[in-house]
Amino acid sequence: MTTQTSTTAAAGTRQLPGRTALIPLPERTARVLATGGGVLTVLSAFLAWTWTSAFPGDLTVYGYPGGLQWQVLVTGALTTLFALASYGVKGTRWLAPAGADAALRLSALAAFGTAWYTIAAISIQLGGPINLEPGGAVVGVATLTALVGAFALPFERPVLHPADPEDTGWDKFAHQLGNGWSVFRAALSAGTPAPLRPLPSYLEILIISGVLALALGVFTYGIGTEYDELFIGFLITAGFGFAALTKAGLIARATQLTGKHQNLTIAGAFIAAALFPFTQSDDQFATIGVYILIFATVALGLNIVVGLAGLLDLGYVAFLGVGAYAAALVSGAPTSPFGVHFPFWAAVLVGAGASLVFGVLIGAPTLRLRGDYLAIVTLGFGEIFRITVMNTDGTSGPDITNGSNGIASIPNLNILGFDFGAEHTIAGFTIGRFANYFFLMLLIMAVVVLVFRRSGDSRIGRAWVAIREDETAALAMGINGFRVKLIAFALGASLAGLAGTVQAHVTYTVTPEQYLFAWPVPPNSAFLLAAVVLGGMGTMAGPLVGAALLYLIPNKLQFLGDYQLLAFGLALILLMRFRPEGLIPNRRRQLEFHGNEEAPATLTKAGA
Structure with missing residues (x-):
């Protein structure tokens, strides 16, 4: 009873x-x-x-x-x-x-x-x-x-x-609704x-x-x-x-078990991901898989900037575009004005290096700003990049990027005689073009994960966290805030450029419309930031899970037509309401969001 x-x-x-x-x-x-x-x-x-x-x-x-x-x-x-x-x-x-x-x-x-x-x-x-x-x-x-x-x-x-006796009819209704919500949440609580x-x-x-x-x-x-x-x-x-x-x-x-055997878990996760193309009967869903990996790799790079260093970057997709355009220009595309065809390793260095240079050039004069001001500047950089590649078409500016037509007919990769554009048979399974690029992106993601882990656990990583939590206190303790933030900005930009080199070959064509701030074409800056927040800021697995969901769900909700963005937005609102720390939260952020909920239990135990 x-x-x-x-x-x-x-x-x-x-x-x-x-x-x-x-x-x-x-x-x-x-x-x-x-x-x-x-x-x-x-x-x-x-x-x-x-x-x-x-x-x-x-x-x-x-x-x-x-x-x-x-x-x-x-x-x-x-x-x-x-x-x-x-x-x-x-x-x-x-x-x-x-x-x-x-x-x-x-x-x-x-x-x-x-x-x-x-x-x-x-x-x-x-x-x-x-x-x-x-x-x-x-x-x-x-x-x-x-x-x-x-x-x-x-x-x-x-x-x-209790309700306030001076409340109006609407206030009383809102109060009753709030109390009912509190009861419902208590029913769904766990010990x-x-x-x-x-x-x-x-x-x-x-x-x-x-x-x-x-x-x-x-x-x-x-x-x-x-x-x-x-x-x-x-x-x-x-x-x-x-x-x-x-x-x-x-x-x-x-989570406790995977944290105890972290290296084994990471290796097992990559093995499980490598098995994904073998579960598909054709290349249709491997296509979604490779785009998810590109999106997730860029989101993990953004997590260094936003999740670890606490820098709100709203133009991060521009670094992906810099890497993609740089690789496309030197990869033998007939529409490239340079007329050169570098091997893949050299194109990777060019793409990552170009993004690194742009990261330093943009970060050096702007990283002395904080908060909303920094966000506005980075948003402006993303738009400047898109407008610049639109105008370097030989008419409004120099003939470099072909304007709105972009760099087209980018050839498939050929590494040590392995043609990524052809089908291959492995252990009786036929692996198509997108599956080939899927495996390549897995290797690149492994590099990005290694960089993220090593940098996050290093001295510079602890400095990033200190800057994120309280920049004034970090500066008072002797941390060179500008240098630390510039390193985070440059490293995140180079990782995005690294993913961009593969994206250029996967899509065959790079155009300015692929690098917008928001809807409708992911990956874009808004989706990348949402992936980091949704998955869990400052964690390694969080942005990967967030990016997978944010790419897969809109792709599957296309039948909603004009209501797709509405449904997607409502889903994000509900998720942020119920789990604001993200799907795979950092322990510190989880305590920040739910400290008040955990306090009564702690006090009860202390009183007992």
């Missing part, structure tokens, strides 16, 4: 902490509903949901899930497992070291959201609910039952502050992960291998979704599923 304590004050009602529930049901009944609903959700995935195969995914088969049914099956299984863990069933403690109730609610939300989205999509596309088979009704009832049971479980009620006994090293390595294999599987599934409805369902399942695993404490456990 649930209880709650309340006191009445003149200004309103102040409800004190106590055990409460969003839905008033006995606790035993709630757990039975959640468990039974989860089991029934799993079973419903093996039933037919519609009578016709006109709905994509063929949901007409009994005994074998298809399409969106697989996603409901996974979320239903998670709901069942977390429900058993909330019972305290022997052998399930490892499933939820931070507590199972919050994870159960989120997994039930995932199953409910995916199932009812599918029901709605079937009804809309096929002309009404009449097109549902009994399995469609069963999954709707099952997920609703599990959701009701999950949110009927008791939790600790937060302190609800501190419970200590588990140490595992043998070989078992920890196996767990890390399993996590990497799962990440590869999820990414491959998401990038290979065959139709729009399946990708939207994937977003619902992956979003709530990741939140459920986080609340359960499993993500924290995995």
Whole structure:
């Protein structure tokens, strides 16, 4: 049973902490509903949901899930497992070291959201609910039952502050909405992960291998979704599923293990990424993969400038363009006025070197500025670069970049006789053009990751962090702020130029429209900055994950047309609201954003 304590004050009602529930049901009944609903959700995935195969995914088969049914099956299984863990069933403690109730609610939300989205999509596309088979009704009832049971479980009620008696009608509504949001957040809160006994090293390595294999599987599934409805369902399942695993404490456990075996994890991640082209039947999705790697490599370079040194650069994509144009001009393109064809290693040096020089030239006079002023100057540099390459067309200026036509017909790379533009057979697998460049970008990303790790852990890296946290205090401690910031700016620019040399050969053509500040063509400065913030500023894995999501999701949401940017913006707002520190946060920033939330628990422990 649930209880709650309340006191009445003149200004309103102040409800004190106590055990409460969003839905008033006995606790035993709630757990039975959640468990039974989860089991029934799993079973419903093996039933037919519609009578016709006109709905994509063929949901007409009994005994074998298809399409969106697989996603409901996974979320239903998670709901069942977390429900058993909330019972305290022997052998399930490892499933939820931070507590199972919050994870159960989120997994039930995932199953409910995916199932009812599918029901709605079937009804809309096929002309009404009449097109549902009994399995469609069963999954709707099952997920609703599990959701009701999950949110009927008791939790600790937060302190609800009284309303101001002078509030207007709208103010009272906003106050009630805020209190309701506080209660809902408390229902989704999780405790501190419970200590588990140490595992043998070989078992920890196996767990890390399993996590990497799962990440590869999820990414491959998401990038290979065959139709729009399946990708939207994937977003619902992956979003709530990741939140459920986080609340359960499993993500924290995995982070601890990967941090303990960091070098092994990095090597395993590159191996898992190298396996991606072998999971594809053609070059279609390898194309997205190579662009994601280019985007992620540039985002990691920007993370040095923004995440470590704390310099807000809004024109960073210009350095990518400098590297791409410099490499295109010396790589044998027939439209290049120079008429030279350097080998790839020399083109890489030219591209990275040109970006390095521009980074120093732009940074030297501007890095004495701070904050918004620096952001405005870098934004101006990005626009100046684009306008300059537009005007160096032989008419408005010297004939160097062919203006808006760009440098076209850039030849494919040929390194030691290996033609990147031709198909190759490796171990029985046919690897196409984009897969070849995918492997090349993996090697370049490995170099960038090595530079980021070494520089971040070095003396200069600690100086960057000091400048980011408090530049005045860092200067007082003897750090040469201008020199340190200039090094960060130049290093970040050279890494962007390095990625630009490959981008020029992948795209065949470099044009000014590829290097805008914002929408619609990624990578651009706004998307790069969003990738760093979304993934986690100052971390190595954060920008890589953020860049992958920011490139993949818009690419898959093209069917929304004019509403694509609206949906994308709303998703970013929600993500920043619920996880402002990023998907893979730096511990310091996590404490900055959630210090007030962690303080009560700390004080409670201290008082006890």
